[in-house]
Amino acid sequence: MKRILVVGSTGQIGSELTLxxxxxFGGDNVVAVGHRRAPGKALVETGPYITFxxxxxxxxxxxxxxxxxGTIYHMAAVLSATGEENPQLAWHVNMDSLYNVLELARExxxxxxxxxxxAVFGPTTPRDNTPQDTILAPTTMYGVTKVTGELLCxxxxxxxxxxxxxxxxxxxxxxxxxxxxxxxxxxVEIFYEAIKHKRYTCFVSKETVxxxxxxPDAIKATLDLMDAEASRLVHxxxxxxxxxxxxxxxxxEEIKKHxxxxxxxxxxxxxxxxxxxxxxxxxxxxAREEWGWQPDYDLANMAKDMxxxxxxxxKEGKL
Numbered sequence: 642m643k644r645i646l647v648v649g650s651t652g653q654i655g656s657e658l659t660l661x662x663x664x665x666f667g668g669d670n671v672v673a674v675g676h677r678r679a680p681g682k683a684l685v686e687t688g689p690y691i692t693f694x695x696x697x698x699x700x701x702x703x704x705x706x707x708x709x710x711g712t713i714y715h716m717a718a719v720l721s722a723t724g725e726e727n728p729q730l731a732w733h734v735n736m737d738s739l740y741n742v743l744e745l746a747r748e749x750x751x752x753x754x755x756x757x758x759x760a761v762f763g764p765t766t767p768r769d770n771t772p773q774d775t776i777l778a779p780t781t782m783y784g785v786t787k788v789t790g791e792l793l794c795x796x797x798x799x800x801x802x803x804x805x806x807x808x809x810x811x812x813x814x815x816x817x818x819x820x821x822x823x824x825x826x827x828x829v830e831i832f833y834e835a836i837k838h839k840r841y842t843c844f845v846s847k848e849t850v851x852x853x854x855x856x857p858d859a860i861k862a863t864l865d866l867m868d869a870e871a872s873r874l875v876h877x878x879x880x881x882x883x884x885x886x887x888x889x890x891x892x893x894e895e896i897k898k899h900x901x902x903x904x905x906x907x908x909x910x911x912x913x914x915x916x917x918x919x920x921x922x923x924x925x926x927x928a929r930e931e932w933g934w935q936p937d938y939d940l941a942n943m944a945k946d947m948x949x950x951x952x953x954x955x956k957e958g959k960l
Contacts, residue, residue, distance in 0.1 A: 643711025645671045646704060648695050648742065651678040653818045654756065654810070654859060655716035661860045662714070663688050672708050676717070681818075695738035698745070705749055712752040712867070715742045721760050721783040722912055723822030728782035735786035743793060747801045754867055755794050755807035755878050759852055760784035760824075764918045771920035773881050773927040780918050794878035806866050807878035811852035811923065813859050814943060816950040824915045828853055828892060831905065832947050835896050836955050840904040847890035847907045850921040854884040855938040855946070862934060869932035876927055883923035884936035885943070895944045 645662055649655040650673035660683060662671045668688035673680065675692050684690055689708070693700035695717045704710065717738055724731030739755065746753045762771060763778040777788045790807075797803040812825025819833075820826035827843050828851075834841035854862075862882050887895075893905035928934035938946075954960045 642666070642670060644708045645712045645714065646674060646708065646710045647671060647714045647716060648674045648701070648738070649676075649715070649717030650684060650690070651675040651680050652716055652718075653815055653821045654813060654856070655714070656681060656684060656818050657815065657856055658714060658716065658860055658863060659684060660687065661864065665864070672704065672710070674704065695741065696734060698741040701741055701745055705745060705751070710749070710751060712754070713742055713746065714754040714863075715739060716756055718756070718786075719783065720821055720823040721758075721781050721915055722824050722826070724783035724786075725781055725911065725915070731782045732786060735783070736789060739790050739793065743797045743803065743805070746803050746805065747797060751803075752867070753794070753803060753805040754863065755790060755805055757787045757791050757807045757809045757879055758783070759809055759811050759919050759923065761787045761791065761809060761879075762918070762920050766920065768919075768921050770922050770924045771881070772924050773876065773879075781915055791879045798877050804871065805878055806869075806874070808862055808866060808880050808882050808928075810859060811854050811883065813854055813856055814947065815856040816947050817856065824912045824919075825851055825853065827889060831892060831896065832951055833960065835900050835903045836948070836951050837960060839900065839902050840906070841893075842906045842908050843889050843893075844908065844910045845889050845913050845916050846909050847893075848888055849913070849916050850886055850888045851916060851919060852883055852886045852921070852923045854882070854936065855943040858884050858936045858938050861937070862928075865934065866928075866932055873931050875931055880928045880931075880934075881923050881925045882928050882934055883925040884938060885940050886922045887940050891940065892944070895940055896948070899945065899948050
């Protein structure tokens with residue numbers, strides 16, 4: 642079989658996605674690509690691991706030829722909060738790398754997964770039950786690159802027939818990988834701090850509501866979309882997906898059910914403005930209708946699972 646290339650395999654989603662793909666297709670058939678962040682032990686031991694700069698087309702092309710690549714998961718990106726600190730870098734990394742991958746996908750007949758984000762929405766987008774097809778007017782460079790990326794992917798599908806598919810991920814919560822510079826990172830950091838120090842200072846307000854998803858559901862959605870019959874898809878690179886929405890205060894209260902002494906303070910910073918420009922709830926009916934999307938986790942069972950896994954790691958000295 643042709644192999645799979647995961648670009649950005651050391652990131653929050655990429656690291657767990659790579660392992661899930663190796664479990665499904667075999668370790669030797671999934672090539673992990675990193676750049677600056679050091680890979681975890683499992684990533685190196687379960688299959689091939691290489692490094693290159695995704696903004697360098699020649700590097701990607703060499704890997705495609707060497708490993709006989711038939712599918713690329715392009716997970717490399719500079720995220721929202723980091724992107725506001727260096728918008729020029731965000732544009733360069735996010736757009737130049739995507740253009741390289743799309744051009745090579747066109748040339749070598751490669752299937753492509755492209756991760757988009759709720760960052761494509763902005764202050765003028767309906768914030769409640771945000772529709773699949775709506776106003777895309779983001780106020781962050783990360784959001785601008787994701788809107789541009791969606792349009793570019795759709796162009797390559799319509800113009801060249803490239804089989805490119807993508808999801809608008811909400812905030813992702815993971816027990817395996819640390820936050821990576823996103824506005825929704827508080828929803829991960831809070832668990833680590835609750836277990837280690839029994840307190841957390843949140844960088845968004847108590848009332849801030851955002852769409853979130855537990856990592857197992859994010860992986861499931863990614864694999865299910867790539868497995869979907871192409872003839873069923875009306876949309877391609879921009880599917881809304883949802884699992885749960887909650888406020889920062891509601892998340893803290895859920896954690897207090899398990900750790901009664903936990904205290905959360907709220908000191909909003911520049912990320913508050915970003916969060917306020919994003920939806921509160923998402924309409925993902927297109928994903929449900931076109932390829933059967935259905936999440937498994939809500940706030941209660943996500944929090945319980947996160948705390949159990951991180952508590953175990955803490956006791957083992959791995960947190």
